Amino acid sequence: MKYILVTGGVISGIGKGIIASSIGTILKSCGLRVTAIKIDPYINIDAGTFSPYEHGEVFVLNDGGEVDLDLGNYERFLDINLYKDNNITTGKIYQHVINKERHGDYLGKTVQVVPHITDAVQEWVMNQAKVPVDDDKKEPQICVIELGGTIGDIEGMPFVEAFRQFQFKAKRENFCNIHVSLVPQPNATGEQKTKPTQNSVRALRGLGLSPDLIVCRSAKPIEMAVKEKISMFCHVEPEQVIFIHDVSSTYRVPILLEEQGIIKYFKQRLNLPIDDQPSDLLMKWKKMACRYERLLKVCSIALVGKYTKLSDCYASVFKALEHSALAINYKLDLTYIDSTELERSTEAENSVKYHQAWHKLCKADGILVPGGFGIRGTEGKLQAISWARKKKKPFLGVCLGMQLAVVEFARNCLNWEDANSTEFDPDTKNPVVIDMPEHNPGDMGGTMRLGKRRTVFKTENSVLRKLYGDEMFVEERHRHRYEVNPELTHCFEEKGLKFVGHDTEGNRMEIIELENHPYFVGVQFHPEFSSRPMKPSPPYLGLLLAATGTLNAYLQRGCKLSP
Numbered sequence: 001m002k003y004i005l006v007t008g009g010v011i012s013g014i015g016k017g018i019i020a021s022s023i024g025t026i027l028k029s030c031g032l033r034v035t036a037i038k039i040d041p042y043i044n045i046d047a048g049t050f051s052p053y054e055h056g057e058v059f060v061l062n063d064g065g066e067v068d069l070d071l072g073n074y075e076r077f078l079d080i081n082l083y084k085d086n087n088i089t090t091g092k093i094y095q096h097v098i099n100k101e102r103h104g105d106y107l108g109k110t111v112q113v114v115p116h117i118t119d120a121v122q123e124w125v126m127n128q129a130k131v132p133v134d135d136d137k138k139e140p141q142i143c144v145i146e147l148g149g150t151i152g153d154i155e156g157m158p159f160v161e162a163f164r165q166f167q168f169k170a171k172r173e174n175f176c177n178i179h180v181s182l183v184p185q186p187n188a189t190g191e192q193k194t195k196p197t198q199n200s201v202r203a204l205r206g207l208g209l210s211p212d213l214i215v216c217r218s219a220k221p222i223e224m225a226v227k228e229k230i231s232m233f234c235h236v237e238p239e240q241v242i243f244i245h246d247v248s249s250t251y252r253v254p255i256l257l258e259e260q261g262i263i264k265y266f267k268q269r270l271n272l273p274i275d276d277q278p279s280d281l282l283m284k285w286k287k288m289a290c291r292y293e294r295l296l297k298v299c300s301i302a303l304v305g306k307y308t309k310l311s312d313c314y315a316s317v318f319k320a321l322e323h324s325a326l327a328i329n330y331k332l333d334l335t336y337i338d339s340t341e342l343e344r345s346t347e348a349e350n351s352v353k354y355h356q357a358w359h360k361l362c363k364a365d366g367i368l369v370p371g372g373f374g375i376r377g378t379e380g381k382l383q384a385i386s387w388a389r390k391k392k393k394p395f396l397g398v399c400l401g402m403q404l405a406v407v408e409f410a411r412n413c414l415n416w417e418d419a420n421s422t423e424f425d426p427d428t429k430n431p432v433v434i435d436m437p438e439h440n441p442g443d444m445g446g447t448m449r450l451g452k453r454r455t456v457f458k459t460e461n462s463v464l465r466k467l468y469g470d471e472m473f474v475e476e477r478h479r480h481r482y483e484v485n486p487e488l489t490h491c492f493e494e495k496g497l498k499f500v501g502h503d504t505e506g507n508r509m510e511i512i513e514l515e516n517h518p519y520f521v522g523v524q525f526h527p528e529f530s531s532r533p534m535k536p537s538p539p540y541l542g543l544l545l546a547a548t549g550t551l552n553a554y555l556q557r558g559c560k561l562s563p
Contacts, residue, residue, distance in 0.1 A: 009200025010182040017070035021077035022254040029281035030274040035140035036074040041155035045091040056312030064451030080133040121162035164208035179211035183218040251289040295331040302364035304384040306377035308336035320531035324541040339380030366394035366547030369401030394519040394546035402522030455510040462500040467538035476525035484509040519546030
């Protein structure tokens, strides 16, 4: 097993996740089996209870693990399926060690950060690195490990110490450290500054890790003189300094790394049994990146949500839309609309903001209402859904978006004026969305319906079934506490809102479709989590096709994309 540790310096959010994913993609293109581990030094057990404004979206895995969004990057880039144990947190490590101590495994010894915590980290990494993540179920050959945060953070110190020890346990030919740093360019001088990188590498060396590669992030391409300066002051060869400037799309990053000789370096440094040239897989990435940059036709989608100030809150949704747009040769124009700005209360407080939000919504080719929790902004989402239904605008509701589509239909088509979800009004007389039987109102963490579940189509006359290739069932990832009330579904079906998909028992409503509408679809699951650059998610693809007026032609071709 070969281990590649990716650390970061100067600032967090520098792009370690994309660089780690890109390195994995390059090595996979050389015919190697690659897995990935993300280490988050926070004390939370998992990411499940975070607000999206803390660390971006919560990504859900097949096994129900609620993890950092970087694992989404790994899955999309490498086309693998990871497990919750591929995300290590300080909380998980300490819980593991304390449980062992309570069990008596340490035989009365004083339990300390060194050696017990650091040993637990190393043991976890070695065990998880062997777990197959590809469809062929073979053991991986390379494990890419991303250490979250920045070097010098007090929370990350036990992990840095663990890898200082681990480099000797694994042996030099099996362990490699890549340090990602920032080369800022102040507007006042326009000069690219190397001092932050020098200080970051010095701090890393002081903790016992020496970088084999230094990846320098910058806004603009870095000059050769800067590369030579970093090489000289950071004690590495010039070819060990890699530049990654801001690019038009993340698909370009693996290509930038490959162009700077990273395959040749890894082959020598880790004694890898590979050719110097990448295979067809990286050529596909190159073609995809070039095609992305040459797109001329534009499709605009309005995303109506409550976490719109930070794009990372809907990272997987954005990627799923982008994959679908690329598949039909359109450039995605995604507009984020804060759902509270569509509400009547905003019109009274700030009429300019209200009318601007509605102008954005009306201008879009399609409307998407993603998942979420809590009552804030729900009335605005209901307004957007109502507008999409009445004006026959292509619409996709995901999780809460589907539940609110049911609420909107009940209020405006069934004339149940107080129809609501028990999440927002526990005393409603028409509870069209209810909490699930297994919902535990006491504990918040890990108490939802999580992970990959089967959805069975109950009719052949379904747009989504055709988009999924006319399969009898699909398996998608879930993350919800509430569901459509199964006792009331017959009332909706009589009026044209069809529940075309349900769970294997037939009790849980999973997919809705509205009759006599170009594309009005709601799904209880989160299809964005399984979308891949070369395999777009069918519900999102359907939205883009409907928004560009090409859905019917696509279905008539037997769901084959035009060349």
